[in-house]
Amino acid sequence: MAASSGVERLPPLDAIIAWRYSSFLFLFRTTQPVSALVGRFQHGLDRLCEQLPWLSGNLHSTGDTSLGLKLRWNTNERRPAVVDRGSIPLAYEALATDGFPPSSIPDHVWPTLLAFDSLPPGAGLPVLELTVFGFGDNQGVGLCFCKHHSVMDAPGVDQLLRIWAKCISDVPTISKDPTPAFSPRVWMPDALSTEINATSALHLNALLTLHPEFYTTDPVPQLTTLPVAATKMIHLPLSRLNSLKSRVAKHMQVRHTTNTLLTAVLWSAITRARLQHTPSLATSPTLLLTVANGRRHLPVSAPPYFGNLLSFCGAELPISAVTATGGGESSFDAALAAVCDAVAASTARSRASWRPWAEMHSLVDKVGGYCRLRLRHDPFTGRGFLVTSWANLGMYGVDFGAGLGRPEAVRVRATGADGLCFVMPRRRSEAGEEVLEVLLGLTSETFDALEEDKMWRWLVG
Template identity: 25%
Template sequence: MKSGGHTKATTYLPTEKIPSFKPINMSPKRNEKFLDEDLDITGNASCLDMHIQLCLCYAMPDSSPISAGDAILSLKNGLEILTRSLPWVAGQVVYEAPNKTHTGRMKIKPLGQTPTLIVKDLRQEPSDLTMEALRQAQFPIRLLDERVIAPIPSYSGAIPGPKPVVLIQANLISGGLLLTVAGQHQAMDYPGMGQILRLLSKACHGQAFSADEIAAANLPRYHLIPFLDDSYQPGPELYRRIIAPARPADSTQAPSANLTRSSWVNVIFEAVSLATLKRVAERDLSTHLGFISTDDALTAFVWKAVVRARISRLQPDEEATLSRAVNIRHLFDIPEEHPGMVTMCVYDTATLKALAGEPLGTTASRLRSELDHQKTGLVSITRAAVTMLNRSTDKSILNYMGTIRTNIDLMFSSFSKVDAYGVDFNMGLGQPEAVRLPLPPADPGIVYALPKRPDGQVVLAMCLEDRDIEALKNDRDFQQYGRFI
């Protein structure tokens, strides 16, 4: 892990720095040495060997009666309470080699007594990382470098050492506290992380978990999506989902330097812009379902804009593909409160010329239709994909990016429904002012829709080639709805 220059980072807060800090009994309430949990079958894909992260930005004025020590103590107590009911959150993800009973599985094994909490004091560092500076700039990703504010790199599969299920880093800055939460992606998706955040905040308040919450969080995971029987043979339904075995190089390594420069940027869409986009798209509905969501309209709008940015250097008749990550819990009667990795991708393919020229509603309608599992067979396709993953000793065959070409295609993942603005962890700081993605290494061809703010604002985190970003900044249609920060 990188600690950001010479700044001192500590696991738990030194008592001599924060007088109000009081050590608590960290002894596990359940015997974690027997922790041996299977992951969801979808989480066994080796392409997910990384950490997903969110940074929650809280105001903590220097004159506030709330001390940093009180805030940290609330987090520590909450982590202990959370671990009592969900002991696996304190574990690590480990690969168990094939044996007589299985073809190899990702497991959660013991690591610590609670998830690690790192506290980093940046208040005395010569830095532009202050709450006021972030607020004035609207919390852009470029100022939130994961090398400084995150407990582990996003591409953690490329580094040696344990793969903790959950890690938290509290960064003390002038006027604020930046709380970065990391979750091992094979153990959880962003909806799953949202559930962990909600339960942790509840624990910090000393509120008891319901029986349903505990049951959903501790479900036996591996068979939640049922496999097909032994007679199944793979066919064209697995195109894009099951790929050729990976080369010896680890498919989860951090992206290598590209000859074409790429960058991460944020784009803000206010609630009124999103509502207008949806109305515009609804003028040209063509889906048999008769409706589209705001997410459909936003995804289609961004997809079309990126195509317009690229089309001048590509062949107009070339086909491009959008890979869209979707939460599939409801398809298999899995509780939405289950904090695992239960995501699959659906794909939209069309020529660049068609995408650039067709009405927004046509694209959005197609994206909505692709979510109709009764028409697309997404349930049977998912079962087929995980059946092949279960049969194979090569866990790289299921790849959520599939055959995506980063200079032509696009990966879009929306977790705008994750209620990250509704958690305060009983720190006395209120709700976060902003929720952002910490800046990871450039990995072009990815767009994330971050958790929606209470007023309806949605911020995108986009990584594209710099020339595509410049084209979008000069695209009047895109600028009419989205605003770069």
């Protein structure tokens, strides 16, 4: 592999993302030995890094007053390696029968991930860390894919996997041009650049008014002890959601998407459950954060965008509006329709144009760095509820070649954060009942109360 080096200061849309790793697990049904698969994965990764050399890089603090990050790479110094973690006693068939719960995967098979405060002076955090492990019955393998969130979001991973899979299968992915069109990690869409020129003139207070999901000073005392949360994978039959969607549609002026309905159902049910064990929540409004993907505004012919292109959307309602369940089915459906309206309204601007992304870009510039900007309802503090939907990502359609094929399950590492929800990539079913998989991070008290919720019990079947 030819040597390559470079330095890139992360732009504001990357800096706005939390400085944490996010970790995916891809599970394959195969009888091939782990030792052989490690070589295949590594071969593909080496070819991938030839095209995208920044994958070999490390993140460093800029060391200036902006408290920013820079990405530095030199393929002569470090190249990412796929590490063989051996096998675990658990049988793949047993895991499949249980629905592949992330909590069943032992911690030691995951890469060892560090944080900036644990690094020696001058050291950086790798962009990628990967491991592979097998199972006791030799019927499957797991691929742990960990990337730093400041460098790449989940839709970026989705695009990266497709190129990596072709590299593993030795399918040509680039021309002989030494600078292929998709080698940059990020690039500026013309329409977004135009919007940034307009928003750069806005005052900081005006930008914060447009984005109440952020704040620059703490509005409430910070928690010294975070709630202890558990993580569970919830399987929701699509037929139940479609039935509820038909009922609720009678109370809507505009028909909403299944994703909007699912978000409203989650917000409503979890808020009701929290209220059962913490009645004092009734005195404050409830806030919801969702995540919008800006790639919907890119032209179909645009090259891949691997960096962060996400926008946060906030919705706020009185507790009574979100938790209304009395008065019979019709009253419940009408109340849920109103929650759907609030969810849809919160994302309307992000669906319309690049403007929210331009505003966030200017907001980070004006506050002087990500560390001076916080999410008002950060799920890692146990106060909020954040829904990230990956339902439309095509990870299940990525074919890694002979002997592996497509992943049978896609999971993320359990986080232990209270109020964090991931709608997992949707796996289209050719036969049988199709389900939507939702990974929930909640306290044990909230999970217990949720299991007693009448609507929730009906929904999960």
